[in-house]
Amino acid sequence: MFQILFGVAGGLAIFLFGMTSCSDGLQKASGSALKSIIHKLTANPLIGVLVGILVTVLIQSSTATTVILVGLVGAQLMTLAQSIGVILGADVGTTLTVQLIAFKVTSYALLFIAIGFALNFLGKRARVKQLGQIIMGFGLVFFGLHIMSTTMEPLRDYEAFQEMLVSFGANPLRGLLVATLFTAIIQSSAATIGLALSLALQGLVPIEAAIPMILGANIGTCSTALLATIGAPTEAKRVGIAHVLFKILGVVLIIPFLGPFTELVRTTASDAARQIANAHTLFNVGIAVVFLPFARLFARLIEFLIPERTPDLPDLEQPLYIEHRS
Numbered sequence: 001m002f003q004i005l006f007g008v009a010g011g012l013a014i015f016l017f018g019m020t021s022c023s024d025g026l027q028k029a030s031g032s033a034l035k036s037i038i039h040k041l042t043a044n045p046l047i048g049v050l051v052g053i054l055v056t057v058l059i060q061s062s063t064a065t066t067v068i069l070v071g072l073v074g075a076q077l078m079t080l081a082q083s084i085g086v087i088l089g090a091d092v093g094t095t096l097t098v099q100l101i102a103f104k105v106t107s108y109a110l111l112f113i114a115i116g117f118a119l120n121f122l123g124k125r126a127r128v129k130q131l132g133q134i135i136m137g138f139g140l141v142f143f144g145l146h147i148m149s150t151t152m153e154p155l156r157d158y159e160a161f162q163e164m165l166v167s168f169g170a171n172p173l174r175g176l177l178v179a180t181l182f183t184a185i186i187q188s189s190a191a192t193i194g195l196a197l198s199l200a201l202q203g204l205v206p207i208e209a210a211i212p213m214i215l216g217a218n219i220g221t222c223s224t225a226l227l228a229t230i231g232a233p234t235e236a237k238r239v240g241i242a243h244v245l246f247k248i249l250g251v252v253l254i255i256p257f258l259g260p261f262t263e264l265v266r267t268t269a270s271d272a273a274r275q276i277a278n279a280h281t282l283f284n285v286g287i288a289v290v291f292l293p294f295a296r297l298f299a300r301l302i303e304f305l306i307p308e309r310t311p312d313l314p315d316l317e318q319p320l321y322i323e324h325r326s
Helices: 002-030 035-038 045-059 062-076 080-101 106-122 126-151 151-158 159-170 171-188 189-201 207-220 223-229 234-268 270-306
Strands: none
Touching: 002 062, 002 126, 002 189, 035 159, 035 189, 045 062, 045 080, 045 106, 045 126, 045 270, 062 171, 080 126, 080 234, 080 270, 106 126, 151 189, 159 171, 159 189, 159 207, 171 234, 189 207, 207 234, 207 270, 223 234, 223 270, 234 270
16 A cells, blocks of 8 residues: 555656646746736737636646736736636636646657756757756656556555545535645646546546546645735735636536536547546636626626725824834
8 A cells, every 4th residue: 555655646746846847947938928928918808818828838837827917916017807817718728738648648758758858958058958848847747647547556456445536426525625625735736637637547536526626626726826925915815816716616606517517528538538638628618708708897806805905004193203212
């Protein structure tokens, strides 16, 4: 059992390191242009969604996009209403990462790592090194997924573990809470869904149990954006709260329709891993379609829930600059 735990922990660590490495390389390659793009092209909510998708695909992290938004809104370079379209687009853009992970290219993972390392180690130009970091990061993501999947193979014969996973389908709230907590701790929805993909590749997790895990991962990933708002101005705090509310409201809306949603996901692919990736995409696209028409109304709601703090007025009856010393 310890070998399985060590293998999953090590595979997850490699997966997360690969995600971070890939994201860092993409951010370095794109430079400060991302903030400029977000700032200039978000007046229209629909264009904001497209910008959110583009930026998140480039940096492979909806959380990073949201953190950028927190900074821009906090610096009064854009409004909360402008940020809402980008948040929705970022959530759609991050699903493309999971779609890539769902491709069974783990046998080429070491090749990607080797090519990426060679470019990063031998390259003279910064762009070449950044490209190498991106390729190596992708290779590490797939290699980590391969380690987790291989390590979990003995769990096929472990009845208690199978019963626990099946219980997520029978009791979706349990699976949702476990995935939310796990994602909040590791601060990566892609890693949680990658773990679900690893289980699916071994035939351990049915789609009924995987969907609550996906929904929980979507809520848990908001924790990083909330942490980024600590000490930030009120406007910036509203961005983090908006991200959380979108996810929670989306989950609340879909929970009564889990049965039909599961059947819809089943029709999209025969492969379990692809079904999981498609469920993640459909959920986030659905949130964008439902909430985008009400972006400005939603911004007003957030402003009402989190009003601007008025600065404390000094006591005019007390001296401000005279020290009370004997």
